[in-house]
Amino acid sequence: MNLSPLAERFVLHFGEMGSRWGVNRTVGQIYAVLFIAPSPLNADDIVDALGVSRSNVSMGLKELQSWRLVRMVHQAGDRRDYFETPKDVWEIFRTLAEEKRKREIEPTLSFLRDALMDAPGDDAERHAQEKMRQMHELIDLANGWFDDIHELSPQTLESLMRMGAKVSRVLEFANQLRGVGRE
């Protein structure tokens, strides 16, 4: 691995975390190396940096592009494909949240929607379905909230985050103004 000591530590860390984040080591490492690179890299640069096969890099880049965490760019007078990560960390944050929702939440949400349409056959099914209904309600709410958050501007989101728990006081105030919520 042909990287400065600090860069190498970063890349190795991302490789190790990969499995917890649902990608394999190489994918984590490719992302890391692109994230800290001062300019876009081509696939062979990545092969050199990581010491993995060309085909592995090709597959990893494809996966990262499907997550929209990496995009292809071109350099004038060079046929090769170059790759970079979006530079704005807020953009990355949104993208990641959106993709995670699509892959980890949506399928279950639509499964539950389906399952709730069925007529329960007996008491056990009636109980199971009631639990599913609770789960659906919560996921649906959280999901919609993510949708809303997603539409906020980075600045608004940032102030929201910086407010932190104080938001609850603002909320209480707002609730007082308009009665007790929307129920």
Next chain:
Amino acid sequence: MNLSPLAERFVLHFGEMGSRWGVNRTVGQIYAVLFIAPSPLNADDIVDALGVSRSNVSMGLKELQSWRLVRMVHQAGDRRDYFETPKDVWEIFRTLAEEKRKREIEPTLSFLRDALMDAPGDDAERHAQEKMRQMHELIDLANGWFDDIHELSPQTLESLMRMGAKVSRVLEFANQLRGVGRE
């Protein structure tokens, strides 16, 4: 698999989603079967329901307990261990968020904290470190926000979610009252 058709569909879905959520199929299925069960189950009940080995169930239960998504309970006059999922979906939501943060975010946050202490060796390292600083800043902010959210009561969190994007209007209002944020 000895379950009603609806329960079986639910269990199979959780098994399939397991890998996306970072657990194996059996762990996902065990969680599902406990979630919809009307009362706590013992390990052999789970073996019967899922048709996997006793040892696999034992390991899966251990993992789910480490996630605090399943807890052990006892029945009067029965030596066997029984297991149940927390019934309150909001509690489950918090627990999951907290555990995910601990496993998926904290290690990177502390890696970055460390890496930012090093003196950069050259320009490339200086640039890499600057990118890491940006990443650290964002993760730290989001992390602290999750901390704050975590401390809200389920009711407050629920109203916050139901407000959705409207929160930004409240925020703007609050910002007007107190100048432009905290900078």
Next chain:
DNA sequence: TTATAGTTTCAGAAATTACTGAAAATTCAG
């Protein structure tokens, strides 16, 4: 104690996932 019920551990087998190298496909300059 000892016997029994219940649970966990763990080495090896089975299944799955990741990775490679070679071949195929694509792109583009000449």
Next chain:
DNA sequence: CTGAATTTTCAGTAATTTCTGAAACTATAA
């Protein structure tokens, strides 16, 4: 077109993860 440069695909292999059955361990009843 042709052919060189580049990228992608894919079958086979390597590595990793999951699962099992047997043995070890623990707790309790008699």
